[in-house]
Amino acid sequence: MAYPLKTAIEEAQQKLGIKAAEPLKGVKALISKDKSVEPLEKGILRQKNSLFTFKDGTIRFDATNEPLTHFKPKWTMISIEKLRELGYTRDYLDKELVSSDQLVELLMQDILIPLDCAKHLLNVAKYVDGELVKLYGLEPFYNAASIEDHRQPYHRPRTAYFCRCSR
Numbered sequence: 486m487a488y489p490l491k492t493a494i495e496e497a498q499q500k501l502g503i504k505a506a507e508p509l510k511g512v513k514a515l516i517s518k519d520k521s522v523e524p525l526e527k528g529i530l531r532q533k534n535s536l537f538t539f540k541d542g543t544i545r546f547d548a549t550n551e552p553l554t555h556f557k558p559k560w561t562m563i564s565i566e567k568l569r570e571l572g573y574t575r576d577y578l579d580k581e582l583v584s585s586d587q588l589v590e591l592l593m594q595d596i597l598i599p600l601d602c603a604k605h606l607l608n609v610a611k612y613v614d615g616e617l618v619k620l621y622g623l624e625p626f627y628n629a630a631s632i633e634d635h636r637q638p639y640h641r642p643r644t645a646y647f648c649r650c651s652r
Contacts, residue, residue, distance in 0.1 A: 497525035501619050505529045530615040534608040544612075546605045553597050559585035561597065571595075603632045 498504055511528055515521070523542075531537070536544050555577055558568055565582060568589070576587040591597060607629055614625035 493525055494529075497529055501526050501529055501615075503529055503533055505532055524620060526620055527616065530612050530619070533615070534612045536605075536608055536612055544609055546602050548599060548602055553591060555588050555590050556597050557586055557588055558582075600632075607632050 494505065494509065505528075509528060509532060531544075538544055558565060558573075565585060568582060572592060573589050574582055575589075576582055577590050578588075580587070582589060610627035610629045614627050614629070617623040618625055
């Protein structure tokens with residue numbers, strides 16, 4: 486007996502209120518030990534948010550070539566005043582921080598990620614919220630419409646995204 490894939494996709498689209506674009510990609514066969522499947526709705530939500538999974542089912546962003554220990558404030562467009570409030574008072578030469586061209590050591594609780602990564606994380610947040618609302622009938626967790634919704638309101642990134650991690 487053949488699986489009624491077309492009907493299942495139509496039902497998933499109806500449940501989500503989203504029409505999947507063609508082609509809706511999936512796997513040809515189940516390879517896990519238990520041969521378990523995930524709801525088609527998850528694949529449609531991933532497609533809607535431009536996300537792709539790896540063989541192990543994870544969603545990743547490769548920033549392995551982005552190790553960062555120092556930065557210049559002009560890379561993030563954070564004001565010197567705000568950086569000083571965050572504890573960035575001196576540059577790597579131990580000179581007072583006064584210019585956006587000075588090189589500053591990144592504090593251990595902060596990260597500076599590529600803007601593309603911030604956009605990717607936004608898509609992941611939208612995907613998770615879509616799952617919570619459409620599949621599980623729960624409230625959204627992130628409620629993010631833009632990367633502005635997930636960063637502190639003290640800067641505007643140009644090429645990088647500045648995050649302060651919780652302690």
